[in-house]
Amino acid sequence: MADAFDDEVEGEPTISIKDYLEAVEEEELEADLVLGGDEGKECTYSKGYMKRQAIFSCLTCTPDGNAGVCTACCLSCHDGHEIVELWTKRNFRCDCGNSKFGGSFCKLLASKDVENANNVYNHNFKGTYCTCDLPYPDPNAEEQVEMIQCCICEDWFHEEHIGLLSSDKIPRDESGEPLYEDFICQGCAVVCSFLTYYPQTISSPDPSSSSKEKAVLETEPPVISSRKLENKIDSTLSNANSVAVLAEAKPTVDVKECSEVAGQVPSVLLKGIGFLLDKEDSIAEYERVAKQKRNENLQKQEGVELNFLNNLGHVAKMEILSGIADMKNEFCAFLESTDPSKPITTADVQQVFDNLAKKRKRTL
Known part of the structure; x- marks a missing residue:
């Protein structure tokens, strides 16, 4: 989906803006379901052996595949590393920064036990799966099943x-x-x-x-x-x-x-x-709670945006409304002058924003 607005390539399928936005929404929902509503801001170590959470293995730090880290540590402590996404694991405690990581400490929570004795590991932590012990995706497979x-x-x-x-x-x-x-x-x-x-x-x-x-x-x-x-x-x-x-x-x-x-x-x-x-152990229950958290966060976000607008003065509100109107008019003008049979490219979108910036400068 990341290439939806890239320049047209021969034989490459195009996508409508509506379909693109729906696909983005679907991908965000899928990510929320895997992460269980975890925003990745705090290490989950202090919560102990959680019933279920998203776990990642860092092969850069632990090539033997004998450790797992939570979402927050994956983002904060292992950014840019070779990461294996393990989906969810039950009764697991974040290993980030313990003895398995040598001299590397967790950036979010430095004080941790030397080892989490109750954690269970399998070959998935090395990036291999199934009885065939192959990676996923398999680089040698013609089609990923x-x-x-x-x-x-x-x-x-x-x-x-x-x-x-x-x-x-x-x-x-x-x-x-x-x-x-x-x-x-x-x-x-x-x-x-x-x-x-x-x-x-x-x-x-x-x-x-x-x-x-x-x-x-x-x-x-x-x-x-x-x-x-x-x-x-x-x-x-x-x-x-x-x-x-x-x-x-x-x-x-x-x-x-x-x-x-x-x-x-x-x-x-x-x-x-x-x-x-x-x-409450099942994936279905985990995803149900994740959906509930997602809906609560979306409602909270809408409330924050509404409060922000309500607290603005009259002049600021008019400037925002004017900016929205300018953007709408610019896009409408662009779409009216564009051949509907041709896809919208990255350059087209960039041109729209360049035109808006020029008009904004003239009004200042």
Whole structure:
């Protein structure tokens, strides 16, 4: 989108101003959803291991990919460095300036622990993803394909590598959009295999079936007794080489239900997945809060602008209105004299502002 107003290049598609502004708005919204409404002004270290936040890896400072920094530190302490955008990570505390960064200190918050022992790192911090351990974007790929994130380990996977049976297909609607909200990779499906017996909307191959028929979304899983549940869990654990799982929403275990069967599931399986008890852990909830913060900030910004105008004197208000009118008239005159079949270039826009500046000088 940055080239929308560049000089026309043969074969390059053009874009209308309306479409350009809508695209900018969409990109800003997407950024806000990833950043969770974080304006990047303060290091998040003091907030501890946050439920979820945007995290970045700096390969310039930590080439081993064993550290992550928050949005503010990425902007203030690592500007111009080789940065890997990791989207969001759960239960992570900003590492910027700790022992992993040698003698480099955080510019925003110098006093930090030597190391954040509870942080979890994977190969994503080195800039590689999936079971194929390739970078994204892949410089050797002819076409960059969309990747899918596991909601348990938070690694990213190519669709062809997610571990579904060959006859399985990701459920999609008529327009081709995925019908699931979250995905559990093949490795995590082993650890969390008991989730398929909770009242969730899960799409996965039936491990007890000998056929390789396509999985069907179950919106109303059958109710089973405690003894049958125990038998099913035993069966599931014995088939620990199960395949990946797709879910219409992030699987969230109800505390009451969990207490009923927790004793039947080996404690080693429950270790490290306590976030399944937290309904606020999901990406959907994170984005909902981000949208709410965005709307609040936009309303606050509108209020500040309105207060600014209201506090201006009569002469200042008239000058602003006059400037707006001059700009409108100049653009209208330009558009009337321009061939509508030709795109607007950077030089055209610059000429409009040059004309406005000349007219402004003549009136002074």
